[in-house]
């Protein structure tokens with residue numbers, strides 16, 4: 488409500504989604520209202536007098552098929568699951584079957600290539616250094632976990648704030664933007680786990696939670712999800728796949744770490760015992776799929792997965 492307040496020449500006394508009653512006649516530009524629409528669009532709100540002499544504001548969302556309408560139709564879903572359970576593989580499958588679904592990959596390469604410029608003084612050209620924060624975090628978790636979580640969360644936030652592609656905005660079906668992990672798994676899986684392992688200390692954990700809550704609350708609808716697909720497999724299966732994939736930074740990952748991450752996922756998404764700080768997230772529908780199945784070369788299993796996902800998306 489902060490942006491509109493700058494323009495508003497009226498007092499609002501009753502407000503629902505797409506419907507606001509005001510006391511005086513006016514016509515304003517409403518920028519980025521959380522309560523009326525999702526995203527940072529500017530919408531023209533038209534004021535009309537109602538029978539009782541009061542005024543009623545309608546956002547463009549309920550008047551016509553505007554850009555805000557199109558954006559609001561796009562469902563947002565994250566794929567969650569343990570390391571190497573097969574999220575990217577599953578995401579590629581989803582991307583290949585339906586033009587209405589757009590997958591956004593986890594920004595791992597960003598974490599592996601952080602560029603910094605150092606200047607050694609006048610006349611000396613600045614030098615660019617590239618560091619691999621993923622590797623640093625695995626090699627010295629006590630030192631780097633907090634830094635890693637700040638960067639991973641920031642990059643996930645950036646990803647979740649990107650507008651959907653035009654193809655989804657023009658879709659006549661059920662457009663869905665699918666994210667590989669989210670700002671929520673950043674906190675309720677990884678950061679929490681690092682805290683419980685003692686790799687993030689109590690001060691760092693308090694600071695992380697404080698800015699995480701602030702960001703999620705400030706961005707409101709823009710970072711909300713409508714559903715979660717949870718790919719689950721025994722940690723031993725994830726270990727097998729992790730080793731087969733052979734990502735250099737993960738060489739030292741132990742089964743015990745995957746066990747702990749598995750328990751975090753179960754507590755958050757199945758048992759619902761993780762303390763969650765965002766009301767909408769507490770109610771979010773979760774589709775749990777058995778990812779231990781070797782679906783890659785089995786079209787029948789792929790078909791079953793896709794049907795379940797399609798039904799899930801249609802119900803959101």
Ligand SMILES: Nc1ncnc2c1ncn2[C@@H]1O[C@H](COP(=O)(O)OP(=O)(O)OP(=O)(O)O)[C@@H](O)[C@H]1O
Pocket residue numbers: 568569570571572573574575576577593728729731732778779780781782783
């Ligand atoms: N259903 C499956 N059956 C057999 N192998 C699979 C399956 N899913 C994934 N794999 C293999 O397991 C490895 C890890 O898969 P993938 O990279 O998709 O995992 P991920 O969950 O995205 O990993 P990360 O948590 O690191 O992002 C890859 O080598 C992939 O080919």
Ligand SMILES: Nc1nc(=O)c2ncn([C@H]3C[C@H](O)[C@@H](CO)O3)c2[nH]1
Pocket residue numbers: 570593595621624635636639672673677678681737
């Ligand atoms: N510590 C930590 N915090 C995160 O938020 C996080 N997100 C992903 N990862 C690790 C898992 C894979 O190795 C690799 C790719 O998913 O990155 C994380 N590690």
